[in-house]
Amino acid sequence: KSEIPAFIIEFLEEHMAHKRLGLGELAVLAATVEDLVRREAFEVLTMVYEAYNLSTHEPLENEVQEDLVIRTFMLFYTMPWSQKLRHNRTALHEQLESAHEDNPDWNVTMLWVEDLKGAIKYQRHAAHNPFSKKSAYFGTYPSMSHLVEQFIDGYGMFQDNECREMKNVLMDLEGWERNDGRVLLSNLYSPYLQDI
Secondary structure (H helix, E strand, C coil): CCCCCHHHHHHHHHHHHCCCCCHHHHHHHHHHHHHHHHHHHHHHHHHHHHHCCCCCCCCCCCHHHHHHHHHHHHHHHHCHHHHHHHHCHHHHHHHHHCHHHHCCCHHHHHHHHHHHHHHHHHHCCCCCCCCCCCCCCCCCHHHHHHHHHHHHHHHHHHHHHHHHHHHHHHHHHHCCCCCCCCCCHHHHHHHHHCCC
16 A cells, blocks of 8 residues: 555545445556556566666676576565565575575476566567677666566466465365365475475
8 A cells, every 4th residue: 555656545545435446446456556566576676786786777797697687586576575685695695595495486486487588588589689799688677677577467377377276285185074165284284394
């Protein structure tokens, strides 16, 4: 709510007082939320560049730096609490190395990002100079911004797939003795605790 412009909140509260929300109001809300999500993503990308003292006006040096920016963006975006590490590079690198421990879907998410990068490269291969000596395809801030835009556009569908998978896992764990939609925590966590 704090990020939504005050006039939108007032507009929605006024219409909600009448207990109805029309298609127009819903469209305004959806456009506002979409704008907020995009703005937040670009703020996170800028935060990543600042964390590594990178210029948004100069290209990245190589693919290693490109990969570091992308992985750090994903870390900051999917695990927002990690943004506080942006002033401590050692802790930030340690968090990048252990991200899969804090987010069990980290490796799958990063695989999806690699697929997304490949799709963008394929779509734009005609516009990309094949004789360029640049090793980092997303090495400029505008190209990295384009990747972030594509990420924002597709992340919801990717997350929806993960949610459906979790739903199926929970349905399998529910058991026949219960039919209230609840799962015992011991059943949910037992596969993970076996590894400890």
